[in-house]
Amino acid sequence: MSTPVVHVIGAGVSGLAAAVRLAGAGNRVVVYDSAGHAGGRCRSYLDTTLGRRIDNGNHLLLSGNDQVMSFLGATGATDTLTGPDKTEFPFLDLASGERWTVRPGKWRLPLWLLCKHMRVPGSTVWDYLSALKMAWASSRATVADCLNTSRPLYRKFWQPLTAAVLNTEPEEGAASLLWPVLKETFGRGAAACRPLMASEGLSETFVDPAIDYIGRHGGEVHLNQRLRTIQFQNGRVIALEFPDSTVKVGADDFVILALPHDVASGLLPGVQTPTENRAIVNGHFRLDKAPDGVTFMGLVGGIAQWLFVRGDIVSITVSAADELAVRAGEDIAVDLWTDVCRALDLGDSPLPPYRIVKEKRATFAATPEQATRRPVCQTEWANLMLAGDWTATGLPATIEGAVTSGHAAAKAVFDTYTGHVG
Ligand SMILES: Cc1cc2nc3c(=O)[nH]c(=O)nc-3n(C[C@H](O)[C@H](O)[C@H](O)COP(=O)(O)OP(=O)(O)OC[C@H]3O[C@@H](n4cnc5c(N)ncnc54)[C@H](O)[C@@H]3O)c2cc1C
Structure with missing residues (x-):
């Protein structure tokens, strides 16, 4: 059997983790994403109102996230994490x-x-x-x-x-x-x-080093490629249809679908997936000067649960925020700014330049009922594996869960073509 080509659909953290592991083991990997950027729900971008690069949402990791550390170790990005010296x-x-x-x-x-x-x-x-x-x-x-x-x-x-x-x-x-x-x-x-955060930005930690790694190991990442249909024959995937091209999937090749659950279920009728999501709202505020001595802080008794500081940008996170996410951004900014002023002792400072980011489908709802709807990595089609933070990792929808799912999909590919199971 020749070395297979592995087509990874979705360049979020789960797809990138699968691609890095497979490329590092000598496989030819081709990654596709519908967006004009990689990273999915974990990315950074230049916000023109603030004049700063910001993250789509604050992401907190813990040093015990072993799969994340293994992924960042492979791509050489471990040093891009920062956090307090002590576990506090x-x-x-x-x-x-x-x-x-x-x-x-x-x-x-x-x-x-x-x-x-x-x-x-x-x-x-x-x-x-x-x-x-x-x-x-x-x-x-x-x-x-x-x-x-x-x-x-x-x-x-x-x-x-x-x-x-x-x-x-x-x-x-x-x-x-x-x-x-x-x-x-x-x-x-x-x-x-120990709490850890991306020091420069999520893309600089989780996305760009992974794309570099895939390229250095002979792989490719294609953006603006939305998978529209999958062709099946005799229990296998035989082709992937994109708007402008059809990619043939050879007899020895594999496909890893690392897509959001609603997109995956649309492409794979009959595969059960979670059906409910929960929102996360982030407010980013640009201060006149960087506050001293604060990296992050847990909050109770207000609207937000966590506050993060990166330079002169203070970012505040509200999880499980479905009710908040339906309100107008201007109203949300005023209320979240009240929390920031109290947390940083800013008195009644006027609202500075801000950006409110609403991720209405931030994660699947981690309820007992939705947890039973998470599919395992191996599908009924022999050369098709699933990845994504919503698959059955046993973990909630986090970066650690997403990387775990990508590593599981890579292992399923190895096990299938080497005939090794275990
Ligand atoms: C605001 C926010 C805050 C968060 N905070 C934390 C945190 O503090 N700590 C933590 O550990 N986790 C956090 N998370 C969760 C974490 O970001 C996710 O678990 C993780 O990014 C999911 O990665 P994924 O690869 O499973 O999915 P995604 O990132 O959704 O990747 C799927 C990819 O598929 C692409 N795609 C979609 N349709 C198609 C198609 N038809 N064809 C090709 N490509 C397609 C998308 O563009 C996307 O890039 C947060 C998430 C959000 C949104």
Whole structure:
């Protein structure tokens, strides 16, 4: 059997992760994306109003995101991440003005919880340990089902954390999707839950180095190529139809569909996918000067859950934001600016130049019901694999989930053509 060509449709993080792994192993990889840029839901661009490059949305990673670290290690982009030297999560209650910092200890066992100054104010050791119920929760349980929602820890920690990780409120978010993230990060101690962000921009960390890597390994990335139809014969994909061309898929070749779930389901009738999404709204504000000493901050008691600072741009994130996303951008800006002023002690400063970015389909809704609709990577067609943060990775729709899905699709390709399974 000759070395196959692998056609990867979708140049978001999942498609790029699959392509990097396959190209690095000596396969010929061709990537296609319908947009004029790669990166999908994780990208940077020049905003002309602000006169700055901004991200489509703030993306927070944790150092325990092993698949992401492996992807960035391969493309040489690990150094493009930045974060506080210590594993610390500063929080502010915008309603009361109370500030506190969550500082996970270095041990795998959460012995740090015994130290009162390392816990959220008003919380007990038992408040944290009761979250272990998530480990045994049924697939139908929500995060809130496993926690005492009347305790201060719920509002001060679990609510913003769940909204950030699942992009779904804890009252409807699946415990089975939050637990693996807690286990891989907070469960492994401080070294695995250091907060990390792209220092320059998401594209400079996740997209451009991957495209360079694919090119250096003989692959190609074609933009403005919308896949319209897939031709099948005898249980295999035989051709891909783009508006101006039809690409033949040879007998030894493979296709990885790394598309949003609604696009994939349109191309593959009969394949079950999630059907509901949740929005994320980001507000980017350009200050007169960069604020001192703030990198990021968790917020409760206002509208936003997280605030990030990059130079003179302050960006604020509202997850699970379906209600907010239907409002006019001007109104949203005024309300989010109030949160920024309180968080950074800016008094009643006038609204500066801003950009509101509404991602109405930011992620699939991480509810127990939607989680059952996630398909596995291998399809009924022998040479067609699925990738994307909505596939059955066991993780929520995050960068770690997207990279995991891309790596799984690459492995499925290897296993099929080498005949190796395991
Ligand atoms: C605002 C926002 C904030 C987020 N914050 C975080 C965070 O803090 N931490 C975190 O870990 N994750 C975060 N995420 C989630 C993360 O961005 C996604 O999980 C990840 O980018 C998904 O990658 P993907 O490859 O699965 O999908 P996508 O990025 O959607 O990629 C799919 C690609 O397919 C292309 N495409 C669509 N149709 C076609 C077609 N017919 N033919 C060819 N190509 C097509 C699209 O252009 C796109 O490039 C956030 C997401 C958003 C939107």
